[in-house]
Amino acid sequence: xxxxxxxxxxxxxxxxxxxxxxxxxxxxxxxxxxxxxxxxxxxxxxxxxxxxxxxxxxxxxxxxxxxxxxxxxxxxxxxxxxxxxxxxxxxxxxxxxxxxxxxxxxxxxxxxxxxxxxxxxxxxxxxxxxxxxxxxxxxxxxxxxxxxxxxxxxxxxxxxxxxxxxxxxxxxxxxxxxxxxxxxxxxxxxxxxxxxxxxxxxxxxxxxxxxxxxxxxxxxxxxxxxxxxxxxxxxxxxxxxxxxxxxxxxxxxxxxxxxxxxxxxxxxxxxxxxxxxxxxxxxxxxxxxxxxxxxxxxxxxxxxxxxxxxxxxxxxxxxxxxxxxxxxxxxxxxxxxxxxxxxxxxxxxxxxxxxxxxxxxxxxxxxxxxxxxxxxxxxxxxxxxxxxxxxxxxxxxxxxxxxxxxxxxxxxxxxxxxxxxxxxxxxxxxxxxxxxxxxxxxxxxxxxxxxxxxxxx
Amino acid sequence: xxxxxxxxxxxxxxxxxxxxxxxxxxxxxxxxxxxxxxxxxxxxxxxxxxxxxxxxxxxxxxxxxxxxxxxxxxxxxxxxxxxxxxxxxxxxxxxxxxxxxxxxxxxxxxxxxxxxxxxxxxxxxxxxxxxxxxxxxxxxxxxxxxxxxxxxxxxxxxxxxxxxxxxxxxxxxxxxxxxxxxxxxxxxxxxxxxxxxxxxxxxxxxxxxxxxxxxxxxxxxxxxxxxxxxxxxxxxxxxxxxxxxxxxxxxxx
Ligand SMILES: Cc1cc2nc3c(=O)[nH]c(=O)nc-3n(C[C@H](O)[C@H](O)[C@H](O)COP(=O)(O)OP(=O)(O)OC[C@H]3O[C@@H](n4cnc5c(N)ncnc54)[C@H](O)[C@@H]3O)c2cc1C
Ligand SMILES: NC(=O)c1ccc[n+]([C@@H]2O[C@H](COP(=O)([O-])OP(=O)(O)OC[C@H]3O[C@@H](n4cnc5c(N)ncnc54)[C@H](OP(=O)(O)O)[C@@H]3O)[C@@H](O)[C@H]2O)c1
Numbered sequence: 001x002x003x004x005x006x007x008x009x010x011x012x013x014x015x016x017x018x019x020x021x022x023x024x025x026x027x028x029x030x031x032x033x034x035x036x037x038x039x040x041x042x043x044x045x046x047x048x049x050x051x052x053x054x055x056x057x058x059x060x061x062x063x064x065x066x067x068x069x070x071x072x073x074x075x076x077x078x079x080x081x082x083x084x085x086x087x088x089x090x091x092x093x094x095x096x097x098x099x100x101x102x103x104x105x106x107x108x109x110x111x112x113x114x115x116x117x118x119x120x121x122x123x124x125x126x127x128x129x130x131x132x133x134x135x136x137x138x139x140x141x142x143x144x145x146x147x148x149x150x151x152x153x154x155x156x157x158x159x160x161x162x163x164x165x166x167x168x169x170x171x172x173x174x175x176x177x178x179x180x181x182x183x184x185x186x187x188x189x190x191x192x193x194x195x196x197x198x199x200x201x202x203x204x205x206x207x208x209x210x211x212x213x214x215x216x217x218x219x220x221x222x223x224x225x226x227x228x229x230x231x232x233x234x235x236x237x238x239x240x241x242x243x244x245x246x247x248x249x250x251x252x253x254x255x256x257x258x259x260x261x262x263x264x265x266x267x268x269x270x271x272x273x274x275x276x277x278x279x280x281x282x283x284x285x286x287x288x289x290x291x292x293x294x295x296x297x298x299x300x301x302x303x304x305x306x307x308x309x310x311x312x313x314x315x316x317x318x319x320x321x322x323x324x325x326x327x328x329x330x331x332x333x334x335x336x337x338x339x340x341x342x343x344x345x346x347x348x349x350x351x352x353x354x355x356x357x358x359x360x361x362x363x364x365x366x367x368x369x370x371x372x373x374x375x376x377x378x379x380x381x382x383x384x385x386x387x388x389x390x391x392x393x394x395x396x397x398x399x400x401x402x403x404x405x406x407x408x409x410x411x412x413x414x415x416x417x418x419x420x421x422x423x424x425x426x427x428x429x430x431x432x433x434x435x436x437x438x439x440x441x442x443x444x445x446x447x448x449x450x451x452x453x454x455x456x457x
Numbered sequence: 458x459x460x461x462x463x464x465x466x467x468x469x470x471x472x473x474x475x476x477x478x479x480x481x482x483x484x485x486x487x488x489x490x491x492x493x494x495x496x497x498x499x500x501x502x503x504x505x506x507x508x509x510x511x512x513x514x515x516x517x518x519x520x521x522x523x524x525x526x527x528x529x530x531x532x533x534x535x536x537x538x539x540x541x542x543x544x545x546x547x548x549x550x551x552x553x554x555x556x557x558x559x560x561x562x563x564x565x566x567x568x569x570x571x572x573x574x575x576x577x578x579x580x581x582x583x584x585x586x587x588x589x590x591x592x593x594x595x596x597x598x599x600x601x602x603x604x605x606x607x608x609x610x611x612x613x614x615x616x617x618x619x620x621x622x623x624x625x626x627x628x629x630x631x632x633x634x635x636x637x638x639x640x641x642x643x644x645x646x647x648x649x650x651x652x653x654x655x656x657x658x659x660x661x662x663x664x665x666x667x668x669x670x671x672x673x674x675x676x677x678x679x680x681x682x683x684x685x686x687x688x689x690x691x692x693x694x695x696x697x698x699x700x701x702x703x704x705x706x707x708x709x710x
Contacts, residue, residue: 003635003636005637010461012460012461012462012463013458013459013460013461013463013594014594014637015458015593015594015637016593016594016635016636016637017593037591037592037593049461050458050461054593055458055544055592055593055594055637056590056591056592056593056594056637057593317679318677318678318679319461321461321462380461380462380463381677381678385462386462386464386487389462390487390488393488409460409461409462410460410461410462410464410489411460412488412489442458442594445458445544446458446460446466
């Protein structure tokens with residue numbers, strides 16, 4: 001057990017907790033030793049805000065090994081420990097001809113984290129979120145009991161755990177349906193769009209043609225170029241699509257990290273209007289006006305940021321806020337307003353991603369909802385950033401939208417109550433699973449998500 | 458909890474009627490702020506300050522509790538009680554007395570002043586720090602003063618107590634950093650407030666609002682020390698090194 005400062009990927013609000021590495025076998029008994037500040041499971045800390053920290057309390061981390069991964073090729077399912085990462089999982093399943101049904105923009109997330117955030121990927125418009133592919137979850141409850149939940153067995157607790165940000169129990173393992181793939185490559189179409197309107201109409205016209213679709217947009221472009229962007233849509237390639245060289249080994253999978261950003265970045269970070277302007281300009285110019293059928297690898301299509309370890313350090317000591325929300329399909333005006341307000345404000349955001357989402361899943365706290373989701377990074381120390389973001393919140397909620405827990409670092413309890421009208425329903429299930437408030441996190445305290453905090457002893 | 462924008466949800470002001478303290482509290486108001494606790498010895502005056510805050514920030518809960526800086530033995534209980542109603546994100550230690558200029562003859566009065574300004578501040582900071590350490594997060598803002606940078610002959614008890622609390626707060630900040638507790642030392646110059654009412658302003662005189670703005674900016678940036686106004690840092694690094702005979706004759710003395 002070590003006392004350690006923990007922060008999210010945005011590095012904004014570090015707090016100190018007792019960190020304990022443990023295993024699925026040892027964890028149930030250890031829950032009895034937890035103090036009044038409660039306990040939480042932490043994966044790889046890739047949520048941006050305070051979802052995976054528990055100030056003054058205990059934070060457990062699962063020391064899972066990839067040897068525990070059990071692939072059933074006939075059923076196309078895998079049973080995997082909650083602490084195993086998608087990175088480790090892909091190394092096992094891709095060569096066997098399978099892919100994860102949903103992957104986020106980084107492969108360094110755990111299965112526990114993927115379930116607890118009910119993550120979505122570039123295929124959400126077609127396939128839904130991670131939860132659509134989870135067959136069952138093995139959970140340790142607050143009282144130390146181990147139970148298995150599924151859509152058939154205690155569906156309420158199953159769905160409350162999906163997107164339940166770690167507050168219903170510890171995910172020891174899960175069985176997940178995989179998708180079969182013929183190759184480890186993707187066939188990618190790229191389309192450059194001059195502005196936001198063009199982008200949105202291209203997405204509406206093309207999304208359904210492919211499994212994957214996502215757009216990167218230049219958050220600094222203003223005026224007629226507002227929302228200029230690069231749309232990529234893709235499918236898994238079939239063996240016949242590969243050339244002779246790659247065709248010899250169609251399922252080869254190599255994912256390497258080329259460099260890790262050192263901790264020596266100046267405290268103010270490297271992110272300013274100039275560096276970011278240059279980056280976005282280059283990215284936009286580099287993209288072809290239109291290109292079809294380009295072959296890309298899994299890492300380069302899904303996880304380009306993972307090429308540089310700890311890239312979040314470019315933001316310096318004060319860190320960054322990642323801001324992600326969804327608004328209904330008939331409210332593209334909110335996306336317009338947010339993008340233009342940020343561009344005018346001059347906030348140097350170097351990542352802005354727009355995606356169309358499909359229908360919501362059954363989980364009460366799951367983020368995805370049909371419509372447009374925008375995600376962007378901004379340096380946290382920026383002048384007058386706070387009023388700007390709080391202003392966006394009202395706009396988003398008035399439009400019937402909501403914020404994503406995995407990214408959130410700044411919303412207030414009332415915003416969550418408006419964005420997630422089923423919070424009360426989730427709380428009832430959460431309270432049943434954890435009547436004395438063992439599971440606690442900085443996020444649950446900040447947003448008042450659970451009520452029985454602190455009397456679990 | 459502080460959010461990612463550095464906005465606290467709960468702020469406690471020890472010395473709940475302090476002009477500078479209340480200005481900092483106001484500067485920390487945001488849509489995230491949920492509760493303010495004013496801890497003061499004059500709770501009637503505290504209620505008046507609370508009423509003003511409630512009028513301006515209707516969504517924020519404002520509470521007033523009794524707190525006597527001159528009774529260090531009560532501080533831990535007072536802070537523990539506050540901590541029981543939820544996490545404390547920022548605790549501002551703003552209680553102090555200026556005393557009388559030239560008050561270097563009355564030993565008992567000097568000790569009373571030192572008790573409030575030094576012993577009482579030390580115990581309040583430790584009591585708050587103990588709550589924050591258990592929480593694993595939180596910030597103590599300590600109102601020091603340039604008066605402690607080079608102590609003036611006109612009021613050495615005040616200046617000496619500020620020198621002491623300034624040094625203590627810095628060392629304590631280092632001691633509790635690993636527990637997630639941050640200590641910010643604020644060194645204002647002459648501030649137009651109740652404390653200095655009727656006195657001749659010193660050079661670079663400032664206002665509680667400006668001290669508050671500098672304090673909040675320093676909090677957001679995670680700094681450990683802030684001067685208000687900032688120029689005093691350079692002024693005092695010069696004054697500090699003046700030979701005593703020259704310093705003694707300066708008009709600011
Ligand atoms: C570069 C980047 C790109 C991203 N792209 C996407 C994206 O495209 N789509 C998307 O949906 N998300 C995306 N994310 C967010 C990320 O997928 C989620 O935050 C995910 O939850 C992180 O997993 P983790 O293992 O790091 O979990 P952590 O961040 O450590 O924890 C997240 C939550 O899961 C809980 N948790 C973790 N393990 C367990 C367990 N064993 N049992 C119970 N609860 C547990 C924690 O308590 C916490 O509430 C991205 C993040 C980054 C950094
Ligand atoms: N004003 C300046 O020029 C200046 C400059 C540098 C530093 N500072 C420091 O800034 C801090 C705030 O000062 P200020 O300018 O805001 O003056 P202020 O308005 O007079 O505030 C001082 C506060 O301390 C309280 N206090 C005094 N003795 C107390 C006790 N025994 N128990 C509880 N509370 C007690 C006072 O309460 P009552 O009203 O009940 O007395 C008052 O609320 C002080 O530490 C001061 O030394 C001030």
